[in-house]
Amino acid sequence: MTELKKEETISCNAKHTPDECNRGIMALEDTLYVIGGKWKLKIINALRTGGSSRFNQLQQTVTGISARILSKELKELELNGFVKRKVYTDTPVVVIYEITPYSDTLETLLNEMIKWGTTHKDKIRKEYKKEL
Amino acid sequence: MTELKKEETISCNAKHTPDECNRGIMALEDTLYVIGGKWKLKIINALRTGGSSRFNQLQQTVTGISARILSKELKELELNGFVKRKVYTDTPVVVIYEITPYSDTLETLLNEMIKWGTTHKDKIRKEYKKEL
DNA sequence: CTGAATCCGCAAGGATACTG
């Protein structure tokens, strides 16, 4: 039973000044704001690994997304410079979405998330086996 | 105006087999399922940089979260093994939340997100200045 | 085909009050 004196004893620990903590939280919030949510990373990843794609094909790749949401998300991604929209005005009109070089800055992050998800799932599976 | 033949021409590109794409998407979904959402990463980050913390103090650190949500999120984080809940049954009762070693597996990911958020904000700021 | 517009249900999350 450790002694607890006052609230002040618990705060930022040695490794981080309170300032650094706040900057970290803010930067984290920025990231989550831009690429957070249910779909954005999946769309970027789909375009990254699957190559440029048309609207309907993209909707099939990103399983479960509706046309309305996909449209909205693509707009936001375009605004933030992750995706380029190219229109070929043949008849019928063809629209191609492709990722921009700026999306490459997410490369490390994306790979890290995929790696983490993979090893996490392995861990879960092992724990599940133990229970049998 | 590039020629577009049929849908099949656009699919997984050279770098990835369709199979790899699917595995990537699934792993990504796993990750988002566990640590996605509005609060989880912020809470983990708060405990990581700020050190172990009591409930109310944690609520102050994670700006904007309500007690109800914080309670719920902590429960989920505990279930997934990211957070340990320690109860000291003095009067008044003291409850300390701390991160587990398993949270350390998120270290790289978290740092990567913070780094990305920082440089992204710099980019936005520069673009904003240009517009003036 | 590529979306935009409309309608609507559900669930996440906020505010407040209350308990041990």
Add this chain to the structure above:
DNA sequence: CAGTATCCTTGCGGATTCAG
């Protein structure tokens, strides 16, 4: 202090329809 219970708002997102 550490939550829980209740109520209520908001917005995400699905289904469908329509337009260019």
